[in-house]
Amino acid sequence: MADSESAPCLNTALIPKRSMTARGRRTRPSLTFPVSLVALLLLWHLVVVGFRVPLYILPTPGATLVALWNGLTANPLTAGSLLFHVGVTLRGAALGFIVGGTTGVLLGVLIGESKALERILMPYAVGLQSVPKIAIAPLVMIWFGYGLPSTVVLTALLTFFPLLINTYSGLNVVERDYLLLMRGLRASRWQTLWWVKVPSALPMIFAGIDLAIVYSLLGAVVAEFVSGSAGIGVVIIKYQYINDTAGVFAALMTLSATAIVLHSIVRLLERRAIFWRKRDAHKQITATA
Amino acid sequence: MIAIKNLTKVFVSTKGEQVTALEGLSLDIAPHTFVTVVGPSGCGKTTLLMIVAGLEFYSEGQVLLDGKAVCGPSDDVGIVFQRPVLLPWKTVMENTMLPAMVRGLKDGHYRERAVELLRQVGLEGFIGHYPSELSGGMAQRNAITRALVLDPRLLLMDEPFGALDAITRDRMMLQLTELWESTRKAVLFITHNIQEAVFLADRVIVMSPRPGRIIADVPVDLPRPRDLDVMSHPRFVELTSRIRERLEIGK
Numbered sequence: 001m002a003d004s005e006s007a008p009c010l011n012t013a014l015i016p017k018r019s020m021t022a023r024g025r026r027t028r029p030s031l032t033f034p035v036s037l038v039a040l041l042l043l044w045h046l047v048v049v050g051f052r053v054p055l056y057i058l059p060t061p062g063a064t065l066v067a068l069w070n071g072l073t074a075n076p077l078t079a080g081s082l083l084f085h086v087g088v089t090l091r092g093a094a095l096g097f098i099v100g101g102t103t104g105v106l107l108g109v110l111i112g113e114s115k116a117l118e119r120i121l122m123p124y125a126v127g128l129q130s131v132p133k134i135a136i137a138p139l140v141m142i143w144f145g146y147g148l149p150s151t152v153v154l155t156a157l158l159t160f161f162p163l164l165i166n167t168y169s170g171l172n173v174v175e176r177d178y179l180l181l182m183r184g185l186r187a188s189r190w191q192t193l194w195w196v197k198v199p200s201a202l203p204m205i206f207a208g209i210d211l212a213i214v215y216s217l218l219g220a221v222v223a224e225f226v227s228g229s230a231g232i233g234v235v236i237i238k239y240q241y242i243n244d245t246a247g248v249f250a251a252l253m254t255l256s257a258t259a260i261v262l263h264s265i266v267r268l269l270e271r272r273a274i275f276w277r278k279r280d281a282h283k284q285i286t287a288t289a
Numbered sequence: 290m291i292a293i294k295n296l297t298k299v300f301v302s303t304k305g306e307q308v309t310a311l312e313g314l315s316l317d318i319a320p321h322t323f324v325t326v327v328g329p330s331g332c333g334k335t336t337l338l339m340i341v342a343g344l345e346f347y348s349e350g351q352v353l354l355d356g357k358a359v360c361g362p363s364d365d366v367g368i369v370f371q372r373p374v375l376l377p378w379k380t381v382m383e384n385t386m387l388p389a390m391v392r393g394l395k396d397g398h399y400r401e402r403a404v405e406l407l408r409q410v411g412l413e414g415f416i417g418h419y420p421s422e423l424s425g426g427m428a429q430r431n432a433i434t435r436a437l438v439l440d441p442r443l444l445l446m447d448e449p450f451g452a453l454d455a456i457t458r459d460r461m462m463l464q465l466t467e468l469w470e471s472t473r474k475a476v477l478f479i480t481h482n483i484q485e486a487v488f489l490a491d492r493v494i495v496m497s498p499r500p501g502r503i504i505a506d507v508p509v510d511l512p513r514p515r516d517l518d519v520m521s522h523p524r525f526v527e528l529t530s531r532i533r534e535r536l537e538i539g540k
């Protein structure tokens with residue numbers, strides 16, 4: 001701060017705006033986030049100790065960290081390891097995401113391109129989308145049995161709709177001028193789809209992927225709640241049963257960390273895929289269930 | 290090259306009202322001539338261009354391109370829209386090559402042609418860049434090379450310099466006349482800038498407010514090649530004021 005006071009005014013004016021904001025962005029969060037995190041943990045600890053909250057209602061941050069440490073350092077091939085269970089949950093989520101996501105995108109393209117298909121399928125898509133899919137979990141168990149198949153089906157159902165709807169609407173928000181250009185060049189339908197509509201739809205499709213990532217974890221965990229023999233959902237139920245709330249917290253944290261990692265990977269891929277977009281456009285965040 | 294007879298275009302608006310955009314418009318454009326169209330906003334200039342481009346239906350009359358009725362876009366016609374409409378995910382070179390790519394013509398001949406066109410408009414240093422890295426004027430020049438890459442015999446331009454500042458506009462006008470003098474394509478160029486219309490044209494067509502009709506057809510007999518000094522030529526001043534008068538009477 002002292003620097004900017006003693007420096008001549010001209011100097012700051014000459015610094016290109018971009019480098020200033022880039023610096024501001026990089027330095028500020030790296031300081032504020034750890035500070036606020038420590039403050040929060042401290043507050044948490046004081047509340048638990050100060051109000052004598054029983055550990056099974058709210059564990060101290062220390063107890064949670066111990067549970068987390070034990071869970072993460074256990075042999076990852078055994079049921080005591082959180083990593084083992086994250087692996088199981090991820091497998092179910094990933095398989096369901098691949099099945100549901102790909103069908104969603106492909107069907108979204110078909111509905112977006114064909115007026116006839118749109119008229120036939122859209123009412124069902126809209127109707128089914130408003131069904132709370134989580135509520136179907138028990139039904140899915142009845143139809144597909146216990147374990148992985150049910151997890152995959154439920155996850156696929158959950159990830160299918162955001163990608164179907166986002167792909168479909170993405171293809172429909174293409175600027176009219178681009179379509180006029182392609183029509184003027186007598187481009188084929190396929191060329192227009194591939195060169196203009198799909199690239200235009202990519203931001204929407206990635207927003208759908210982002211949503212579907214969280215839904216896929218949600219689907220896998222709920223399936224595990226209902227019927228699983230392993231996975232983070234099972235761990236949460238198990239610890240809840242024995243009143244080990246610190247264990248539940250540790251499991252939830254692992255799950256959130258997984259979601260954050262997946263989210264960052266999607267963001268990275270998105271930035272690669274939509275390389276022409278201005279940086280700030282990537283900053284929007286969507287809320288998920 | 291183009292023969293338009295008694296062209297009428299009626300739009301039906303979303304409320305169901307009929308809007309007559311063009312009424313009984315007749316216009317012939319000979320090969321190798323640069324024709325500019327001026328007229329007040331909303332008089333149907335874009336509509337006229339879109340009809341000639343085969344991108345808009347018409348209600349009555351006849352539009353012939355080399356004696357054949359226009360009923361769709363043609364390779365003989367290149368279009369430059371009011372906005373550059375460059376694909377942001379394609380490079381400058383790829384945008385220029387787009388019409389060739391659509392035809393599956395990716396051989397060396399068209400690549401060389403694209404590079405040559407980009408050189409002529411001063412974009413040779415930006416071949417691998419993306420449109421987001423171009424200024425407004427550069428983007429519009431990129432769009433012009435795209436319209437020319439298949440070597441059409443007719444070029445349609447809809448206020449291509451409308452969004453540019455005065456200095457850039459002057460430079461673009463100059464570059465366009467140079468480009469035109471070396472190729473001598475038939476051009477139908479729409480603008481609402483009278484100076485631009487006279488500077489570029491062999492003939493200036495003046496349109497009335499909606500429904501659009503032709504109210505004057507002014508031959509421009511200024512010598513070519515032209516540079517910006519032409520604008521202080523007494524004849525230039527005379528022509529621009531005559532057109533301005535016509536536009537006033539049209540109101």
Ligand SMILES: Nc1ncnc2c1ncn2[C@@H]1O[C@H](COP(=O)(O)OP(=O)(O)OP(=O)(O)O)[C@@H](O)[C@H]1O
Pocket residue numbers: 300301302303308309310328329330331332333334335336337481499
């Ligand atoms: N798709 C449409 N549906 C209904 N009316 C239309 C449509 N397109 C144009 N019009 C009407 O036709 C008239 C002529 O429009 P046009 O775009 O050709 O004007 P213009 O001369 O190009 O105007 P500007 O100089 O502002 O670009 C306008 O009154 C407009 O409202």
Ligand SMILES: [Mg+2]
Pocket residue numbers: 334335336447
């Ligand atoms: Mg217009």
